[in-house]
Amino acid sequence: MTIDAVPDGRSAGRVVDPYRSGALREPTRAPVAVGGDPEAVELYGPVFGTTEVTSLDADLTRRHLAEPHGERITVSGRVLDRAGRPVRGQLVEIWQANASGRYAHQRDQHPAPLDPNFTGTGRCLTDADGGYAFTTIRPGAYPWGNHENAWRPAHIHFSLFGRAFTQRLVTQMYFPGDPLLAYDPILHTVSDAAARARLVAAYDPELSVCDWSLGYRWDIVLDGPSATLPDPEATR
Amino acid sequence: MTAPIPGPAPVPGPAPVPGPASAPGPASVPGSASVPGPASVPGSASVPGPASVPGVASTPGPTPSQTVGPFYGYALPFPGGGEVAPSGDATAITVHGYVYDGAGEPVPDALLEFWQAAPDGSLVPRPGSWRRDPASGAFLARDGLDFTGFGRVPTGADGHWTLRTLPPPPTAPYLSICLFARGLSGHLFTRAYVEGLGGERELKGLAGDRAETLLARREGAGVFRFDVRLQGEGETVFLSFDR
Numbered sequence: 001m002t003i004d005a006v007p008d009g010r011s012a013g014r015v016v017d018p019y020r021s022g023a024l025r026e027p028t029r030a031p032v033a034v035g036g037d038p039e040a041v042e043l044y045g046p047v048f049g050t051t052e053v054t055s056l057d058a059d060l061t062r063r064h065l066a067e068p069h070g071e072r073i074t075v076s077g078r079v080l081d082r083a084g085r086p087v088r089g090q091l092v093e094i095w096q097a098n099a100s101g102r103y104a105h106q107r108d109q110h111p112a113p114l115d116p117n118f119t120g121t122g123r124c125l126t127d128a129d130g131g132y133a134f135t136t137i138r139p140g141a142y143p144w145g146n147h148e149n150a151w152r153p154a155h156i157h158f159s160l161f162g163r164a165f166t167q168r169l170v171t172q173m174y175f176p177g178d179p180l181l182a183y184d185p186i187l188h189t190v191s192d193a194a195a196r197a198r199l200v201a202a203y204d205p206e207l208s209v210c211d212w213s214l215g216y217r218w219d220i221v222l223d224g225p226s227a228t229l230p231d232p233e234a235t236r
Numbered sequence: 237m238t239a240p241i242p243g244p245a246p247v248p249g250p251a252p253v254p255g256p257a258s259a260p261g262p263a264s265v266p267g268s269a270s271v272p273g274p275a276s277v278p279g280s281a282s283v284p285g286p287a288s289v290p291g292v293a294s295t296p297g298p299t300p301s302q303t304v305g306p307f308y309g310y311a312l313p314f315p316g317g318g319e320v321a322p323s324g325d326a327t328a329i330t331v332h333g334y335v336y337d338g339a340g341e342p343v344p345d346a347l348l349e350f351w352q353a354a355p356d357g358s359l360v361p362r363p364g365s366w367r368r369d370p371a372s373g374a375f376l377a378r379d380g381l382d383f384t385g386f387g388r389v390p391t392g393a394d395g396h397w398t399l400r401t402l403p404p405p406p407t408a409p410y411l412s413i414c415l416f417a418r419g420l421s422g423h424l425f426t427r428a429y430v431e432g433l434g435g436e437r438e439l440k441g442l443a444g445d446r447a448e449t450l451l452a453r454r455e456g457a458g459v460f461r462f463d464v465r466l467q468g469e470g471e472t473v474f475l476s477f478d479r
């Protein structure tokens with residue numbers, strides 16, 4: 001995949017509409033730098049453990065009496081810090097629309113069917129290699145009120161914790177080849193094309209499960225400084 | 237569900253990661269081949285690069301944030317998310333407030349996360365912010381015993397949130413807050429300095445004449461008020477941790 005996978009709207013013959021919901025919410029003043037306080041609590045962060053995740057949490061297709069509708073997929077990758085080190089044993093949470101593009105949320109009034117066999121939430125802890133994996137279905141696109149004919153490209157919402165609170169990340173994973181990527185105001189809140197491309201998963205047949213699911217790979221790099229502590233996993 | 241599932245094990249190990257063995261991970265990230273790495277991301281130039289870690293190949297730039305959107309509500313909040321203090325602890329404090337937008341309207345769909353040191357100054361991260369029912373997988377409350385330092389609270393329809401926690405220590409007399417909302421392209425960091433713990437001077441140094449926006453004011457015995465104004469007059473000071 002090249003960075004052209006997520007062109008800006010101009011190359012698609014139009015300008016991407018702005019993300020309107022931010023007009024009264026995005027701060028107008030620049031953030032204040034905390035500076036080099038080595039005692040800042042944000043250089044540390046919350047951790048999660050075995051009480052917080054169950055073994056079924058990573059399979060979104062097994063929460064109900066029957067299988068959900070949709071194209072079954074496996075989404076897998078690694079969580080790294082900005083030095084390339086794996087982020088081990090940390091919490092990954094996801095949520096998504098069903099195959100028809102409808103969230104199991106009462107404020108989602110898009111007239112597409114709810115699926116009684118799909119809720120759309122998952123979580124897991126990263127393994128010793130920083131790896132995570134979910135089994136789910138490919139979410140549908142859905143319309144939203146940002147502008148006329150605004151449809152969100154298919155996406156999965158991700159929430160991640162690193163070693164430090166500074167590395168906290170909530171983001172969205174997209175699918176390769178989606179024509180809606182070029183028009184999406186939310187994806188284009190990221191101004192840099194190379195950075196946008198990092199939000200698009202890669203189709204990876206190595207991750208596909210034979211006669212069962214299509215594989216997508218998506219690695220995640222968390223930014224932000226952390227306290228320089230010895231890695232407890234490294235000495236175990 | 238009783239049918240045998242031919243699906244994968246819940247978490248496949250490291251084995252299926254393709255790519256050169258000498259480059260763990262990065263090579264498989266979309267776009268990484270043609271992207272010149274972190275330097276292409278604004279603000280990252282001053283960051284000590286991947287080269288500072290011996291034996292680790294160059295890493296692609298950081299994954300950008302995207303808005304939390306309007307529908308996180310069935311995924312992220314959990315029972316007892318705002319009950320950080322162990323149950324019955326007589327020293328617990330309540331910190332509460334509203335989130336307002338640039339028109340002064342309350343924000344009914346914001347999510348606030350809290351992180352702080354324990355009253356004795358310790359910052360040893362401890363799991364256990366929530367527990368699960370092993371039979372149903374349902375979310376149970378905390379165990380009421382351990383102090384994990386982590387809280388997560390969505391605002392209500394009136395834009396209001398409440399946190400019950402232990403007072404932070406005088407050495408770090410603040411609650412660190414990470415705020416998410418529809419309309420924000422990324423999260424916002426801020427701090428609520430709890431009045432009366434000696435942090436007022438540090439606060440002045442950090443935020444100057446806007447320091448008041450970071451002060452959780454004492455309203456009554458053990459109750460403190462902290463409003464967040466996302467935009468406009470009295471805009472809350474938001475923080476960055478690089479540069």
Ligand SMILES: [Fe+2]
Pocket residue numbers: 097152155157305
């Ligand atoms: Fe969404």
